[in-house]
Structure formats: structure tokens, C-alpha cells
Amino acid sequence: MAWPDEKTGLHVLMTADAVGGVWQYALDLSEGLRPHGVKTTIAVLGPPPSADQRAMAEAAAATLILTGLPLDWAAPSPHEAEGTGRAITRIAAHIRPDVVHLNTPALAASAAFDVPVVAVCHSCVATWWHAVKTGPLPEEFVWRTELVKRGYDSAARLLAPTHAFAQATAQAYKLLQTPIVVRNGRRAMPVTGQRQPNEFVFAAGRLWDEGKNVAVIDRVASRLTIPILAAGPLEGPNGTKVMVAHARALGRLSDAEIAQYLGAQPIFISMARYEPFGLAVLEAAQTECALVLSDIPTFRELWEDAALFVDPSDEDAIAKAIEHLLDHPKARADLGRAARKRADAYTVEAMCAGVLNAYRSVLCQNPLRPPVEGATA
Template sequence: MTADAVGGVWQYALDLADGLRAHQVEVTLAVLGPAPSEDQQAMAEAVGVKLILTGLPLDWTATRRSEVEEAARIAARIAAQAAPDLIHLNSPALAGGADFPAPVVAVCHSCVATWWQAVRSGPLPDEFTWRTELVRQGYRAADMLIAPTLAFARSTADIYELERGPAVVRNGRRGGLVCEPASSEPAAFTAGRLWDDGKNIATIDRAAARLSIPVLAAGPLDGPNGARVHVEHVRTLGRLGDEEIRTHLSKRPIFVSAARYEPFGLAVLEAAQAGCALVLSDIPTFRELWDGVAAFVPPDDDEALANAVEHFASRSELRVQQGLAARERAKSYSVEAMSAGILAAYRSLLQSKIRKSSLEEAAA
């Protein structure tokens, strides 16, 4: 399995590896991009994953097409040395750049083309065009595609003109124990890659200027691709480890996300698992996952966002009620359910390959 340590794919890969271990599936994790931090490597060790730190560039941080193509060839050689039954690519662009030694499942977590459609307008810039073509080749070369939501599967199929859309297996997250009482003083909280314009921290920052309660934001302001964001009214906490995030969420703040682009949203799931009331941008993926248990506002409407947060902040019983509803919904998005769905996809692919091979042998 490939992964990176920059965003939610890291948690996804480790939770999935942990869930698959219960089914006697062993995972070797080839890490592209920046090396995992010490606490991230400790997480991998705790779930029994063998790490291979490749130092290879990610497709969205590489400066040239040739870098991604070379990364694909090296990743394929690493895979051959591990001799797996199956390849799980969390960077689908790699699939089209090399011949992998086993059937390939590619997971559509995100891509620059769908990001651009949601966050920007007009034609793709040159640096996105070649990346999109690499992803297109990867999608067509993979033996199976998986997406975390139906909304994102449809968007992916539309943009890449796929004959068959990705299968949907919703993400899961291992919930932490809530061991602290909810804070008597309401606060708002958000978490993620703050530097990513798709996360839209700018709207949350403007809303924070209108609010009577503090707004805390966990996550880096600088990205590995050179992106940087500046905020004035949000209290930034920097990058926090899993346990630090859980400590903040255990106090049940009002969790906010104004994302314009979010194929799934693991941070929202973590907040829901902790029993936080949710105020989310009204985008298709969030509606699909959280309709009926969250307050929704237009992504760029800071006034509506502030009003929704204040509504929860001034009504403690409603805040608790909405948090419990979100927690109940979050039970549907468990690591066990995700692992079962992925394992079923693995088995389906492997069985189809066996049938195809048997038919070819019979024909010969």
C-alpha cells in the first residue's frame, strides 16, 4: 500500500491496515513525500505495519511529469520485492506509470482536477493539466477504483470520463475514548490542512471576528507545495498529534468546516465520534454523510457560519442533542465497516483475476 504522511491518507492507511489485520491481511506501507514524524511512525509501529520510507515525490508536489513517472517505476520495484498478493495505491497516478506485479486497487481520495472544479474556475493551469493526465492514466490502468463517497465517485467519473465509476467504500476512523466532561464554556474548533484553499479557513477566520466565543484551529499553515495561509481572528494551534486532537474534541466544542472541497472529511468524523455539534459547509459530500445531524451553511458565507455557531453556543441542550445525533451517525463510518468493504473489494478483484486466468488457460 502507498500512502503519504501529509494529510488524511495517513490516518486512512493506518486505520485500514489495523482493520485488515483482524482478517489476517498483512500490509507493507510505502510512504511517499515527506517522512512521517516520530509520533506518526509510532502509530504505524503500534498497528504492526512495516514502513518503507521512499522519499519519492507525491504527484501533487512534483515539479515535472517525469518525477512522477520515475516514482511509479521505483514504487513498482519496491512492490515486486515485497511480493504482495495485491497493490493498494492511495496515489492513483502511479498506476499508469509502471507495470505493477499484482492486481491494482486505486483509491480516489482527491485530485487536482476535482479540487480545481470546486475551488477555482476557468481552465486548468498548465501545472495541473499534466498531473490530471497522469491521474487519468492511473485510473484507466488500475484494475479497480474505490471512492469514499458517492458524490465524489460521481464527480471523479464525470471529470475523467470513466466508463464505470469508482465503487464506494466509505472511510472509517478509529474513535478515541472521551474521558473529559464537555467544557461549560462553549468554543468552536476546526482541524485539517489549513494551508489548503479547499479547506477554506478564510471564511472561518472572517466568521471568528463576528463570534462571541473563541475559534481554535489545528493544522499547519504552510503546505509542502509552497502554499501558505494567513489568519487574523482564529487562534491557531499548529500541527497536533492524534491524542492532542482528541483532547480538544473530548471537551465537545462546536466543530466547524467551511470546506469547498472535501471528498470525505476525516476531521469531521473524528468530531462526530466525540459528540461535537457540527456546523458544515453545504457541499454534496457533507450532505451525503451528515444530512439531518449537522447545521449546513454556504461555504463562503461567514455571517451564516457565525450565526449557526452562535445558535449552538447559546443553547447548551441543543448542542448536546446535536452532538449525540452526530455521534450516532458516526457509528456507520467505523474502521470495521471500512475494512470489511475494502476486503470485499480485494476479494472480488482477486477472484475475477483467477477466473480470467482460468478461462485464458482453458482457451489456450
């Protein structure tokens, strides 16, 4: 297939949800691809986006389709999950994109798209379980894993945000080819906060997700001389809840509100046991926050020599790492600068270049539709 130029344009149908980091990923990607002549329509799964999330989509010039369809990992049965995939197929047949970009690869399990599919391995229940739990997968995870496997097999290209997660995915699903690594990027948020006399530690993310290990952060909060402020929802769309007794729960914050906290350059903490990439860590690094991170493969890959790494189950070591940075301001500042320097490599431009290469590759190998009129090869 010929590659459309900026005048004829390329139309991508992308799936996303407004629950976690995939939302920021989808919008940053949509905005970054626009100068390359790519128009993005986002089919939103799960709960509808909030007002500030819709404003983000408008700023990115992304067209939203609010489907009301269940998330694959929150669907009560394989029938409903497969129904979501078929519904996305119907949307694709109606709007006729050139490429389908699935941020939820399981949707390809029961879908028959007539254009190439690029799927991104952001996370999945199988790799989550292996990182967070022990023993065999529960039955409700078994059928979800089977759907994801079928989705992976149906995609023309698989992408993953880190080598560590690409390898974990290939191992969990016995893939013949390891997903191609395209690092996530994040457009830096305007820094609006100011250095404050009252120090604090900051954490952010889907707090309800057991993989984020917020229970440990909450207990560490009781050991510190400064508070831990935790931004993010305490209840997930699948009914999972977490209680916070010692940290100060801020609830879900907008990007602008998070920027205000990060602008004060607090110590940023993530003790996640499962984190395929971690956009919240990148956002903190962009504002020169010193990072205290769990010692897991993805964080080591991304932030080696730019963070303090701690065993996520060692509460005493976590508290000591934070107190060390409080007692040694020069070391803290040096660590923050190192994080900022590393963050400069994880740009939206680099992410878009990798995704564009994937689009070009599948379009050249899958001439399923006639070339766009007037396009050049």
C-alpha cells in the same frame, strides 16, 4: 487466484503519505485488516512521518518503507511523478505482494505491476479545481490530471469514499464505470478532555489547503463571542501557505492532542469547499460535537439531519449558526447526539469489509501468480 487463509496470509503493498487524512486511513485499514490475515507494507511518499505518526504505525503493526519519493501532486514535473510510480513498481517486485493498494492512483500511470491494483480516489487536482476555482485547468494541473486518468484506467478496481465524490470523479475523468463506494471509517480516539467553562469552536485539517476555506473561518472568528481554535499546518509540502489573523492557530497536533480538544465537545466547524469525505468531521462526531458544515454534496450525503449546513461563502450565516447553538444548549446537545449516531455507521470494520471485497474481486479475476501454497479457494 485462491484466497489465502489467515495462516498463509495476504500481503498488500499500500502507498500513503503522512501529510493528510490518508495516513489515518492507511493505518486504520492496516490494523483492521490484520485479523483477516492481511499483512500491510506501507510505502510512504513525501515528508517522513513524525514520531507520533510512526508510533501509530507500530501500533497498527504496519511495516513502513520511507521512500523519500515526491508526492504526485507536489512533484515539479511529470517526469518526477512518473519516476515515483516506477520506483513503487521496483519495491513491489522486491517484496512481492499479492495486491497493490494505491492511495495515489496516478502512480499506476507509468507502472507495470504484475499483481492486481486497487486504487482509491481520495482526492485529485481536477475535482479540487472544479470545486474551488473557476476557468480552465492551469498547465501544471493538466499533466497531473492526465497522469491520474492513466492511473485510473490502469487499476483493476477504483474505490471512492462517497457517492458524491465517486460521481464527481467519473464525470471529471469520463470514466466508463463509476468508482465503487467504500465509506471511510475511523477508529474512535480515547476521549481525554473534559467540559470546560470557556467555550470554543474547533476546526482541524490541512489549513494551508485553499479547499478547506480557512480564510472564511478566520474572518468568522472576528464576529464571534468565543474563539475558534484551528489545528493543522499552515504551510503545505508544495509551498502553499495561509495566514490566520483572528482564529487561534494551534499548528499540527497529534491524534492524542486533538482528542483532548474534542473531548471538551466544542462546536466543530468545517467550511470546506472541497472535501471528498472529511475524517476530521467524523472524529468530531464520534465525540458528540455539534457540527456546523459547509453545504456541499459530500457533507450532505454523510451528515444530513446530523449537522447544521451553511453556505461556505456566507460569513454572517456561519456566525449566526454558531451563536444559535451557543444560545440553545439543548439543540446543540441534540445535534451532537445525532452526529454521534451517524458516526456509528462509519466504522473501520465496514471500511475493511468493503476493501476486502475489492481485494477478493481482483484476485479472483486476475490470477497473475500461482496460489499461495496451502491456501484454500
